Amino acid sequence: MKKINIVYGTVNGEAEFVARELTTFLDGESLENELIEHTDLPDWRPDLDELLLIVCSSTGYGDMPDEIFPWHVALEQENPSWQGLEVGLVGLGDSSYEIFNGGIAHFEKLVEKLGATLIQPTLKLDATVNYAPEEDTQEWLRGYLKQS
Numbered sequence: 001m002k003k004i005n006i007v008y009g010t011v012n013g014e015a016e017f018v019a020r021e022l023t024t025f026l027d028g029e030s031l032e033n034e035l036i037e038h039t040d041l042p043d044w045r046p047d048l049d050e051l052l053l054i055v056c057s058s059t060g061y062g063d064m065p066d067e068i069f070p071w072h073v074a075l076e077q078e079n080p081s082w083q084g085l086e087v088g089l090v091g092l093g094d095s096s097y098e099i100f101n102g103g104i105a106h107f108e109k110l111v112e113k114l115g116a117t118l119i120q121p122t123l124k125l126d127a128t129v130n131y132a133p134e135e136d137t138q139e140w141l142r143g144y145l146k147q148s
């Protein structure tokens with residue numbers, strides 16, 4: 001199994017918690033992984049031979065959190081080819097907001113534009129029903145790990 005890199009965007013820490021719990025889960029499965037810290041994120045670029053997971057909440061009016069925004073902007077501008085890169089997307093949102101999971105939707109568009117491949121349909125978590133998003137995320141990833 002290839003190395004798994006995890007990027008997160010959070011406002012109040014929920015997406016960061018989910019991302020950190022993922023690293024614990026992957027360590028338990030003896031799968032190599034790395035959580036990309038925010039201080040490193042703006043200049044960090046994925047290795048196309050590794051798996052990229054993006055865990056991102058929504059804020060404002062279907063926006064992504066401020067801390068992940070500069071990375072998204074940089075990628076939009078650089079427009080690299082992500083052909084061959086496998087990506088998994090996990091959104092944390094709340095269906096009581098008008099634009100549900102708009103944050104991760106920005107990354108769905110970017111991934112499509114750059115030519116990467118989604119490992120599974122995006123997991124769009126809803127805070128009104130997904131009370132343990134870290135567990136739901138692990139379950140979602142297990143589905144991919146089983147078949148790879």
Ligand SMILES: Cc1cc2nc3c(=O)[nH]c(=O)nc-3n(C[C@H](O)[C@H](O)[C@H](O)COP(=O)(O)O)c2cc1C
Pocket residue numbers: 009010011012013014015016057058059060061062063065092093094095097098099100101102127
């Ligand atoms: C001010 C504010 C705005 C939000 N806007 C949205 C939104 O537009 N769409 C959505 O699906 N969820 C929205 N949410 C819900 C959050 O994305 C959700 O609670 C998520 O779990 C928060 O994760 P975080 O702590 O990592 O930011 C909003 C929450 C807050 C507090």
